Amino acid sequence: GESVGLHLPTLSVQEGDNSIINCAYSNSASDYFIWYKQESGKGPQFIIDIRSNMDKRQGQRVTVLLNKTVKHLSLQIAATQPGDSAVYFCAEGASNDYKLSFGAGTTVTVRA
Amino acid sequence: DTAVSQTPKYLVTQMGNDKSIKCEQNLGHDTMYWYKQDSKKFLKIMFSYNNKELIINETVPNRFSPKSPDKAHLNLHINSLELGDSAVYFCASSQDSPLLAVSSYNEQFFGPGTRLTVL
Numbered sequence: 001g002e003s004v005g006l007h008l009p010t011l012s013v014q015e016g017d018n019s020i021i022n023c024a025y026s027n028s029a030s031d032y033f034i035w036y037k038q039e040s041g042k043g044p045q046f047i048i049d050i051r052s053n054m055d056k057r058q059g060q061r062v063t064v065l066l067n068k069t070v071k072h073l074s075l076q077i078a079a080t081q082p083g084d085s086a087v088y089f090c091a092e093g094a095s096n097d098y099k100l101s102f103g104a105g106t107t108v109t110v111r112a
Numbered sequence: 113d114t115a116v117s118q119t120p121k122y123l124v125t126q127m128g129n130d131k132s133i134k135c136e137q138n139l140g141h142d143t144m145y146w147y148k149q150d151s152k153k154f155l156k157i158m159f160s161y162n163n164k165e166l167i168i169n170e171t172v173p174n175r176f177s178p179k180s181p182d183k184a185h186l187n188l189h190i191n192s193l194e195l196g197d198s199a200v201y202f203c204a205s206s207q208d209s210p211l212l213a214v215s216s217y218n219e220q221f222f223g224p225g226t227r228l229t230v231l
Contacts, residue, residue, distance in 0.1 A: 034220075043116075043202050043222030044155065087153055099168055100220075102155040 010107045019077040021106050023090035026071060030092040034100070035064060035075045038087045047075070047088075077108075085110045115139050116223040118203050124229045125193055132189045133226045135203030143167075144186035145204040145220065146178060155202070161186055162208075193230045200225045 013019045025033075031052035036044035048059045050066050050073075057064050063076040073090050087105045116137045125131055137144060145168070146158045159178045160168035166178070175191045186203060203223040 038153075041224075043204070043225050044220075045222065046220060089155060099157055099160075099170070101157075105153045105155075 009104065010109070012109045012111060013080050014111050015080060015082060017080055019075075019080045019084065019108060021075045021077075021088050021090075021108065023073040023075075023103050024071060025073065025090075025092050025103075027092060027094065027101070028071070029094040031095050032093040033064070033066060033073050034091045034093075035062070035073075036089045036091065036102075037084075038089065038105070040086075044089060080108075080110050082110050082112065084108060116203055116205055116221050118201075118223040118226050120226060121224060122227050122229075124231065126231055127193055127195060129193050130189070130191045131193060131228070132187055133201055133203075133228070134185070134187045135223060136185050137203075137205040137221070138184065139205060139207075139221060140184075141205040141207050141221075142183060143206045143208055144180065144183070145206075146186065146188050147202040147204065147222075149200045149202060149225070151199070159186075159188075190228075193228075195230050198228055198230045200227050202226075 034049040035047040037047050038044040048057060048062050048064050050057045050064045052068060055066050061078045065074045077084055085108055087107050089105045090103045091100045093100045119134045123131060143162045145160045147155050148158055149155045157168060158170055158172045161180045163183050164180045177189045179187045190197060202225050204220045206220045
């Protein structure tokens, strides 16, 4: 199996509500984590990243939380908008390895 | 201006043929990547080049051969295409390997993808 995974393959959220997308990883050597957003017919787009020496990082309307104890990563999107409908991927990497490993992706659908 | 461009966007071909996908980035980045995304949206890295040198070579069949003529280009040539090669192929670039960057904001910029269909 893959070392990066997502708890739920799909998420439906009401416009204006907050969204939480979860990700589990199993590689203890991973020290770098990224969230990507992929809209239909487009390439993945970087959202936010976090290194293992942090447990929280905030961007514009997004927050990434890292819990190394349980090897869990989450992406919170505040006040979800229709433009947030996409597939979201978490990815992990380690400083001693150039490779990034991607999770399976969560499809987020925003209801008007 | 497009930061990372790929050609062609769609590629339909017969089994056994040889085809190439081209990628160019105008961001001045040092590192480029090829990813394969299957029908279930799973994204897997295939290759990575840093300053024209191969730094990642995943367990990809040797029918796939990347070529980097300069650090702005990373092309992917595929020999003897098989049905299982059908997927969307993404090129990406970053200033450096994200794992070595001093700044944690080291994005990988992805191209629009090339949808390869092998019949």
